[in-house]
Amino acid sequence: MTDYRMHILICGGTGCKASESNEIKEKFNHFISEFDLEDEVQVLFTGCFGFCEKGPIIKVLPDNTFYVSVAAKDIEEIVKEHILKGRPVKRLLYKEPVSGEVISESQDMDFYKKQIRIALRNCGFINPENIEEYISRDGYMALGKCLSEYTPEETTNIIKDSGLRGRGGGGFPTGLKWEITRKVESDQKYVVCNADEGDPGAFMDRSILEGDPHSVIEAMAICGYCIGADTGLVYIRAEYPLAIERLKTAIKQAEEYGLLGDKILGADFNFKIELRYGAGAFVCGEETALIHSMEGLRGEPTVKPPFPSVSGYMEKPTNVNNVETFANIPVIINKGAAWFSKIGTDKSKGTKVFALAGKINNVGLIEVPMGTTLREVIYDIGGGIKDGKEFKAVQTGGPSGGCLTKDFLDTPIDYENLLSAGSMMGSGGMIVMDEDDCMVSIAKFYLEFTLEESCGKCNPCRIGNKRLFEILDKVTEGKGTLEDIDKLKVLSDVIKDTSLCGLGQSSPNPVLSTIANFEDEYLSHVEEGKCPAGQCKSLVRYDILEDVCNGCTLCFRNCPVGAITGERRTPHFIDQSLCIKCGVCYDKCKFNAITVN
Amino acid sequence: MPKIKLAENTIQIIKDICAEFDNNEGELINVLHKVQDKLGYLPAEVQEVIAKGLNTSVAKVYGVVTFYSYFTMIPRGEFPISICMGTACYVRGAEQVLSEFKRQLKVDVGESTPDGMFSINCLRCVGACGLAPVVNVGDKVYGRVAPTQVKEIIAEYRKGCDSDNVKSA
Structure with a gap:
């Protein structure tokens, strides 16, 4: 083996490969041969570093420099400055969002500090193909x-x-x-x-x-x-x-x-x-x-x-x-x-890998000791909620799990605690939701998934989940009744008790846990015909506030169906019969002139 | 579905694949993977040849093909569009992106445009949750797609030109 002076590890996980990591590797090889460094510097793909939010990620050894959000056009600078002259490229280092401090080594980043990597011990350290x-x-x-x-x-x-x-x-x-x-x-x-x-x-x-x-x-x-x-x-x-x-x-x-x-x-x-x-x-x-x-x-x-x-x-x-x-x-x-067995809690030993995703600042793959609290995972490692919004729920256990509210933020994560909180460990998906997410829609989303994935062998799962989905659909359309919510509960219990396998036995969990923790949201759908999060299309109406709109035409130009009319510098108007409620105008408006009712 | 007639060499390809797996019934899923790789889809006529090759019933082959979402009986478009509907993409607005694709192309999920250029499919988690919502067109990945970008993405393929960079908002 050649003794290399430097190793450049490029994330070769699917997330980073979907960005530019192939081009990045080509660029590195190109510049390294241009400067005759082939015998000194080795470039290789490694496994996922976990910090997918800031991908593509590159690590330079032996000095352990951790570059984030690297693009192919940055490579020339890295080679010329860092590899040739030993000066790390500062603008590509990670900046701590709160303090603004620039951090060059991964172990000093909040994202990695609380993690213990056992199952992921080699990911991001070795070339998996060697x-x-x-x-x-x-x-x-x-x-x-x-x-x-x-x-x-x-x-x-x-x-x-x-x-x-x-x-x-x-x-x-x-x-x-x-x-x-x-x-x-x-x-x-x-x-x-x-x-x-x-x-x-x-x-x-x-x-x-x-x-x-x-x-x-x-x-x-x-x-x-x-x-x-x-x-x-x-x-x-x-x-x-x-x-x-x-x-x-x-x-x-x-x-x-x-x-x-x-x-x-x-x-x-x-x-x-x-x-x-x-x-x-x-x-x-x-x-x-x-x-x-x-x-x-x-x-x-x-x-x-x-x-x-x-x-x-x-x-x-x-x-x-x-x-x-x-x-x-x-x-x-x-x-x-x-x-x-020293790591973890009384009954759950070791660590658990979670895929942290959704409305969170640091999307990525993390591994924490059992017993870490949800608050540590979401705020310390995950860096809090995106765009400064309010935390609403975290969903663990995928389609078989449930949603946990902020009351459970200080619960230590282990098998038993998650179960008694109405969710489950599952394989490790952890989806964070904010105030804009409608919990009835989330339950419906999971049910739609189980419905498609039910194998159809036993009746409770095949037929029961279909009925659950239909009732949820009715509720999101604003046509539900109080009786429907009771029906959801009873039917869920029956499906859990009588299904043949784990899929059916756990499929009503998203419904039960959202009803248990967010019953008021179900009630406002059925009693007032309102979706508090403004997500259920049938219950939502977008309007332009005449006195706030200054006629910048941004919404007009972005509306995909041409439902917005109005002259420049005069208030615009949404034609409700054409509006498909995609919400683009709401997202685009810089003056908060569009309301969701 | 209209009956199609398979060309002699297509039949031979399928037979060869069955033989590669020793015409063993237990290898049915591996055979289906390989045949779909070669032909792009698995219409009823293809399933008949496979059933014969593995010495099993067409009903069993059909049962397996329809059970797994990876297998399809409808030909995909030249540029298959897959929208990730994993939870991470869903909470970041994948549904709006999907409905915009459906609206622009005037086809539903699982269908192809009449000119055979595009088809729409949903898939569950490609694992690029950091880029949510994610759309794949063929092997190319588009990250952080907004509904307003859908038109551009389609136009990119309609024009037949393919830029090298991954689009990211």
Whole structure:
């Protein structure tokens, strides 16, 4: 390996790639060859840094300079100033929004200060397409340790003692799951990695697979050793092309290095990993549905028991774990169960990765110890609400979770607390909402999702959710009655009690939690025919205040349907019969001359 | 849907793909992925050939195709437009962007324009939540799209010229 003087790490996550990171890399290569620096400076893609709001992000090593919102046109300056002369480009450094202080190293930024990165330990530090970089950060050491020092039983006990619980949402103790599968006798067993991340607004698993695929591969092999399986299967969404590509590269490299295949590290243990593609069905996150999908069938869930640990893929004992759960395993083996169980709360150990998104200043991927409060996540790490608006709710757990109000801001985040607050941990989506969001519409949005994703096998979910959606639709149209709100509650309870799988059992949660926390909003929809947030189109009317409008014509020029008329410098007028209530005029008006009623 | 006649070599392509997976019924989803990659969509006639190739019923193939949202029986437009309807994009106004696309192109979600140029689809989270709301046209990603930009984006493709930069408001 060449000894480089400097390394330039460019974020190669999907978010930054969607911006300009490919062009940025090309520009770097161009200028580096122009200045003959090829032997001194290395440019490479790394995994997601997590600070997606300020993407594309570039980190320069060894001085650890952290550049944000970089564009391709900035590269020439970075090369000339920073790389050649050692002067960081100040204007591209992160500026703390409150103090205005310029910060050049990521560990000093509020966004990173409260985070502890275990599952994301390598994201943003290594080149995910190079196995040697993973190995240089203790990669595959845990696998070696297990194969040479521990029996499968001892390894399982370490995981059990660590207190690690399933990160896919269910929170089932991982070590216990392994032990159950290990004790079932069979000639063939399987390890399955659930990478079918279907929760809208969540991208934790994808970022791990894109940024650190080897940690998942290593953990699957350890799991195989524990339960006595020689085959691992990764069930991954076909919508994640970059993650698939990186995973394929990583598997190939691991095979070349003898870390997958026969007689791994000289031990009497064989393990191989294959990929299986999902095709866009949320219900396939449920383990029995996932297994059917891997068998080439419709992804419909079946009644448990038998649990997959007894009869799963091809009716053989199968251990299914989520990507993030696996990413924790090698660290636990290396550092010990006691180290891991010190982090977190009484019943929830370790850390949790969240995809922080919505109306928040710092959108991104974060990892915090269990027990961190929502306030710390939203205000300290997330930097507060966008545009100085008021916090209204945070939605956790995706379509199966609920909305939490400001009363819960100081609740420490763990599995039990979120459940008792009427939401759930889920896989880690965390969507922040502000005063402009209508909670009835949010409930309707999630129901529309479940409706589309319900597999249709059992009646409560297929028909019940449809009825729930229809009632919510009626309420947002202003045609609901008080009786409808009661119906929503009763129907929700029935669906929860009688559905076959986790999808149906949790689908009414967004409805129940919004009714519980924002009943007044439901009431103003049905009693007064008003949407307090001004989002429900049927209940909204845009008007121009004659005495405020100065006739700047900005709204007139931006109205997509030509519903606004008026001469320059005279008050304008909205033709209600043409208005499609898109709200563009309201957003564009600089004089607050447009009202929403 | 009108019946279409598959060309001989199209049938051969499908048969070859089935053979690649050992004509194994359990590989149905992988076969469908590969065929859709090649042909762009999976009409009934294609499903019949696959069923024969894997020695299973057309009903089963149809059941799987219609179950998963990734598979489509309708040809997509030359420039498929996908609007992200993940929660992060939704709360940042994806719905308004979608309705503007529908209005401009006069087609509904899942349909193509009569000239075959555009089709509209919704997808759930592309993972670029920092850029919400996000719209994909083919492989190109547009971030922070406002309803007022929709016209420009469509015009960009109508003109047939494709600027290199990602549009961002």
